[in-house]
Amino acid sequence: MGANLIANYGETVAMILFGIGFFNLLLQRNLIKKIIGLNIMDTAVYLFLALKGYIAGRSAPIVADGVQEVEAYINPIPSGLVLTGIVVSVSVSALMLSLTIRLYRRYHTLDLDQITVRLKKEGL
Amino acid sequence: MGRKERFESWLNGERDPYLGKVEMKPQKERLLPRTLLKKYKKDHEEAVAQVYDMTNNRQIKYFEKAYRILGVLGCCLFITIMILTVSYLPPIGVADKPVNNEVPQRYIEDGLQETGAVNIVTGMILDYRAFDTFGESNVLFVATITVLILLRALPGHGGGKGKEEADTAKEEARQEANDRIYEPKNDVILQRVAFFLVPMIIIFGIYVILNGHLSPGGGFSGGAIIGSGLILYLNAFGFSKTERLFTEKTYKGVCFCALTFYCFAKSYSFFTGANHLESGIPLGTPGAILSSGLILPLNICVGLVVACTMYTFYVMFRKGGF
Numbered sequence: 001m002g003a004n005l006i007a008n009y010g011e012t013v014a015m016i017l018f019g020i021g022f023f024n025l026l027l028q029r030n031l032i033k034k035i036i037g038l039n040i041m042d043t044a045v046y047l048f049l050a051l052k053g054y055i056a057g058r059s060a061p062i063v064a065d066g067v068q069e070v071e072a073y074i075n076p077i078p079s080g081l082v083l084t085g086i087v088v089s090v091s092v093s094a095l096m097l098s099l100t101i102r103l104y105r106r107y108h109t110l111d112l113d114q115i116t117v118r119l120k121k122e123g124l
Numbered sequence: 125m126g127r128k129e130r131f132e133s134w135l136n137g138e139r140d141p142y143l144g145k146v147e148m149k150p151q152k153e154r155l156l157p158r159t160l161l162k163k164y165k166k167d168h169e170e171a172v173a174q175v176y177d178m179t180n181n182r183q184i185k186y187f188e189k190a191y192r193i194l195g196v197l198g199c200c201l202f203i204t205i206m207i208l209t210v211s212y213l214p215p216i217g218v219a220d221k222p223v224n225n226e227v228p229q230r231y232i233e234d235g236l237q238e239t240g241a242v243n244i245v246t247g248m249i250l251d252y253r254a255f256d257t258f259g260e261s262n263v264l265f266v267a268t269i270t271v272l273i274l275l276r277a278l279p280g281h282g283g284g285k286g287k288e289e290a291d292t293a294k295e296e297a298r299q300e301a302n303d304r305i306y307e308p309k310n311d312v313i314l315q316r317v318a319f320f321l322v323p324m325i326i327i328f329g330i331y332v333i334l335n336g337h338l339s340p341g342g343g344f345s346g347g348a349i350i351g352s353g354l355i356l357y358l359n360a361f362g363f364s365k366t367e368r369l370f371t372e373k374t375y376k377g378v379c380f381c382a383l384t385f386y387c388f389a390k391s392y393s394f395f396t397g398a399n400h401l402e403s404g405i406p407l408g409t410p411g412a413i414l415s416s417g418l419i420l421p422l423n424i425c426v427g428l429v430v431a432c433t434m435y436t437f438y439v440m441f442r443k444g445g446f
Contacts, residue, residue, distance in 0.1 A: 002211035011210045019203035026195040055224070056217030061244035062340065063236050063410070071219075073244065075228045080249045083344060087260045087430075091267030094437050098274040101441075117176045 010051045017044035031100045031110045035093060042089040046082045053078030240407035240416030241337035250342075250419045250426075254390045261386065261426055264433045265379055275440045311360070318360035325353035333427035337416045343426025350427065351434025358438070375432050382425040389418050 005012065017040060024037025053075040061076040100110065107115050156164075178184060214221035231248050241247030249257050329349035336342030358366045396403040408415030 001208065002213075004213060004215045005207070005211035007215035008210050008213055010216055011213060012207055015206035015210055016203055018206065019199050022202065023195070023199040026199065027192060051216050052223055054217055055219045058219075060340065061232065063242045063244065068233055068236060070224075070229045070232050073232050075224050076231055076244045076248055077228055078223075079245045080253065083245070083249060084256065084260055087344060088263055091263050094271055094441075095267050097441070098271045102274055113178070117178065120176055121172055 011048055014044045014048040014051065017041075017047065029111050029113055031103065031112055032097075034112075035096050035100070038096070039089065039093060042085065046085055049078040049082050049085070236410055239419065240410055241419050242410055242416075243337055243339065243342070246337050246342050246419060246423070247416070250337075250422050251417075254422065255394075257422075257426065258383075258386055258390060261383060261429045264429055265383060268375075268379075268433050268436050271437060271440050275444050310362075314360045318356050322353050322357045322360075325356065326350055329353060329427075329431070333423055334413065334420070336423040336427075337419045338411065338413070343423040344430055346423075347427040347430025348434055350431035351438075354431065354435045355438045358435075363443070370432075370435060375436055378428050378432050382428045386422055386425045389422065393418055 021037045021040030021042075021044060024040065025034050028034050028037060055074045058072060058074045061073040061079065103115060104110055107118055109115060175181060176184075231244055231252065235244045235247045236242065239247035239251040241251065326349075329346045331346075332341035332349060333343055333346030336346065354366070354370065393403050393405065395401075403417075405417040407417050410416070414420070
């Protein structure tokens with residue numbers, strides 16, 4: 001066990017959130033709940049990245065009063081990466097939800113087990 | 125015959141390149157008596173029914189239990205390992221760690237002079253890493269197209285006469301009724317609120333997009349704001365009003381133009397930059413609205429794509445078409 005567990009409480013929370021999301025993704029039978037689990041995992045990653053870029057006592061990376069020293073601003077790269085991640089996660093959620101709607105129209109259930117059984121019975 | 129002609133004939137499917145060169149024998153068809161076939165089929169169906177009998181098959185029950193227990197254990201193990209790793213990471217908020225290397229230093233110290241953007245994050249994602257953002261816009265575009273393919277409501281499913289047309293009309297009436305059940309229609313309170321709020325939301329979105337290089341925000345957040353304003357407008361006044369302003373054609377046109385402009389503008393600036401040429405795009409005075417070269421038009425492009433995407437997602441999920 002390292003020494004920084006208490007200091008890194010935010011990152012610990014991010015990891016626990018990621019675990020909860022993964023848990024939902026594995027163990028929920030309902031497809032919508034699985035997608036919610038995946039979104040929780042996304043959120044955990046954003047939290048982790050935002051915390052990686054944070055530096056105590058510094059301001060957001062927008063040049064104010066012409067100050068251009070590294071000591072004045074936080075790390076801008078994780079912010080940009082979170083922006084990327086949010087956009088991709090929106091697209092992925094929309095894609096998965098539309099696939100779920102198609103599955104529901106065909107099988108009239110959101111239960112993945114029942115869908116699998118029906119697929120097998122139809123010989124697919 | 126030359127190589128090129130051979131490739132072309134192969135491409136056009138004219139000639140089997142192995143015909144006459146490899147020894148081939150006509151295959152004998154495997155014929156089974158019909159009764160035997162029937163028996164096989166019945167056996168297969170019985171076996172499938174027995175295996176997938178969820179209430180009585182013991183193995184499935186055991187598998188379910190084992191899967192749940194192992195899943196919980198696996199997640200707990202995963203969380204433990206990750207927390208252990210986190211405890212060895214450098215503490216939050218400390219400047220002296222490997223993440224803060226020379227790359228953010230360059231962005232912060234030279235970003236304003238090189239990109240002209242006061243907002244360093246915008247300068248980073250729309251100038252240094254503009255191709256990354258282009259890829260993101262394309263991800264949004266492709267996702268929208270896929271959702272369009274998956275959810276498009278097909279009018280006249282079978283295509284036919286008489287009875288089927290009546291069925292189609294009935295189906296359309298049913299969909300219209302569905303729309304009425306789940307979404308508000310002619311709601312006076314919503315309409316009054318939207319009357320005041322929608323213009324303000326859209327103007328705020330435009331403000332966020334246009335000030336993307338000066339203040340927090342930019343194409344993605346501003347586009348999302350405009351998209352939500354459009355969704356509120358649709359909810360309050362229905363499709364008959366929004367169709368005057370936004371149809372599938374608008375979506376295609378706007379997204380295509382924005383992405384193409386983005387691609388060409390950024391290709392030009394990367395080409396000139398890589399060849400040490402003057403790009404001829406003035407950076408302007410930092411802090412002015414018309415400054416920082418290509419960042420403002422690119423922000424507008426991204427904002428348009430995101431606004432159209434948000435609105436299209438909503439429309440597709442609600443009705444399956446514009």
